[in-house]
Amino acid sequence: MSVVDVLVVGAGPAGAAAAIHAADTGLEVLLVDAATFPRDKTCGDGLTPRAIHSLARLGLADEVTRDYRNKGLKLRGFGGSVTAPWPEGHYGTVGSAMPRTEFDHLVVRAAVARGATLWEDATATAVTREGRSIGEVTVRHGGVDKQVRARWILVADGVRSTFGKLLGREWHRGEVYGIAARSYCTSPMSTEPWIHSDVELLDDTGTVQPGYGWIFPLGDGRVNLGAGALSTDARPAKVNTKKLLAHYAARKRQEWQLGPEQDVASALLPMGGAVSNVAGPNWMLIGDAAALVNPLNGEGIDYGLESAEMAVGLLQEGRDLTLVWPHLLRETYGEAFLLARTAARLLTYPTFLPLVGPLGLRGPVGAVIMPAAARLMGNLITDEDRDLIARAWRLSGAAVSRARRDTPLWSTTA
Ligand SMILES: Cc1cc2nc3c(=O)[nH]c(=O)nc-3n(C[C@H](O)[C@H](O)[C@H](O)COP(=O)(O)OP(=O)(O)OC[C@H]3O[C@@H](n4cnc5c(N)ncnc54)[C@H](O)[C@@H]3O)c2cc1C
Structure with a gap:
């Protein structure tokens, strides 16, 4: 004991x-x-x-x-985009x-x-x-x-x-929950000082999914790339998050010069x-x-x-x-x-x-x-x-x- x-x-x-x-x-x-x-x-x-x-x-x-270190968030989707530095205030800007x-x-x-x-x-x-x-x-x-x-x-x-x-x-x-998958990809832009989110998340049929895709640079030659969807018991997200991730990675590959997705894993939230x-x-x-x-x-x-x-x-x-x-x-x-x-x-x-x-x-x-x-x-x-x-x-x-x-x-x- x-x-x-x-x-x-x-x-x-x-x-x-x-x-x-x-x-x-x-x-x-x-x-x-x-x-x-x-x-x-x-x-x-x-x-x-x-x-x-x-x-x-x-x-x-x-x-x-x-x-x-990163300086803020770049958010994109539906023809709009914004670069939002972390605001001055209680939490600091780092x-x-x-x-x-x-x-x-x-x-x-x-x-x-x-x-x-x-x-x-x-x-x-x-x-x-x-x-x-x-x-x-x-x-x-x-x-x-x-x-x-x-x-x-x-x-x-x-x-x-x-x-x-x-x-x-x-x-x-019955309340909303998330299902999401992440991967690691090599990228020459891994020291990019902004994290990136795309709120227009398309599946492989071109349908908009409730969720977002992200690319978070890690500064070590890699980025964390992932995709997550929102779900409830009444309206379960009918997506395979790993496929969604693969589709998102393909869309971003050229811009970020991404290597193949590695260590793909998904989880609930x-x-x-x-x-x-x-x-x-x-x-x-x-x-x-x-x-x-x-x-x-x-x-x-x-x-x-x-x-x-x-x-x-x-x-x-x-x-x-x-x-x-x-x-x-x-x-x-x-x-x-x-x-x-x-x-x-x-x-x-x-x-x-x-x-x-x-x-x-x-x-x-x-x-x-x-x-x-x-x-x-x-x-x-x-x-x-x-x-x-x-x-x-x-x-x-x-x-x-x-x-x-x-x-x-x-x-x-x-
Ligand atoms: C795909 C995805 C992307 C996310 N991205 C982000 C992000 O970018 N930023 C962010 O802030 N959050 C993110 N989150 C959420 C974040 O991962 C969690 O909020 C965070 O890990 C919570 O930490 P925790 O310590 O509560 O639990 P965990 O990190 O899950 O740790 C729980 C620990 O408990 C141990 N454990 C479990 N059962 C037992 C047991 N019976 N006895 C002993 N040990 C046990 C496990 O081994 C584990 O080590 C993401 C989540 C997912 C799924």
Whole structure:
């Protein structure tokens, strides 16, 4: 039996960041992951200024931005285009991109350097309950079952959250979710300082799909190229994302002088807080496990890092976390996520994007909408922003929240 203050299940960005924050406050931390690092994770590898801001709080921003930095987003589609530098403001103007094999390893190494104990090849498989609290956790470590008792358990086991499911986590597929594929391609433009998104994503029949294609330069002779589509149970995206990716790569090959797509991998993305039962008296779900992914761009590293810091902040208060944690998530992200989820849901209607895209994204309307869209796609509107777009976004968020009170948003069903 191992006894620690904090057990963190999953050592992706959310779990490893939580381990760092907890160790920094003097807690004894055990970080366990089913994989052995370095390990791959299907991702676009993009790090917005919002993520860099959180990495700075972990003391890791310099390492992540040393070899490659980007300045903003180039967004294209339906005859419109905009180059949107990362805006001055709360998060700073530096973005980056780093293959997850390297990035996640870096954050895990930092967690160990700061005092956390790491078990690799260690899968959390079972729990005993003491009332609604977790008593002991069984961790299969190197083929041997070990018991761990912790005062708090932070669950950062990613999109499928198999451990979270044991605790009652439920994912609502009636809400919008993403399916996406990524690849790596060589390109002489890999030091290009802009990330690129195409919102007019065509399949091989020329039909517009609800989603976007991206090329995120990595600065190491390669780019991360991918394509993602939005889906709901009622209107499932009828696309093979790997084929969509191949088609997108073919369209971009000449412009970017792309090598063949390598390491193609696809994954699901629950989004916008569309999960229930994310906490109990002594446990919380963070990162993807809590569906902390922006429905308008599929980004979740920044929210994973932020939720890690917020969760550790709550531990200090010593309260029952069952209602406190979902309440804090709703306060922090509720309106923005619900609005983004509602907007993303509209995109899943097959007629919406082909109709609205050409009208909205080019000409005089496009000149206003494209920069706003770029800010939204960069997760870069904050509560401190007072400009027209930010105000309109917040007002719409409040209105949608009132209208969709019953929609699942980190709800508690126990
Ligand atoms: C195709 C695609 C593109 C994306 N592009 C971007 C992007 O460009 N930028 C961005 O910010 N986000 C992007 N995202 C989202 C991003 O990948 C996630 O939001 C992010 O990885 C969440 O981090 P996490 O730590 O919560 O989970 P993960 O990174 O998934 O880590 C979970 C960890 O838990 C471990 N684990 C699972 N179960 C157990 C268990 N029972 N016991 C022990 N360990 C366990 C796993 O081995 C894994 O290491 C993308 C996602 C996809 C699918």
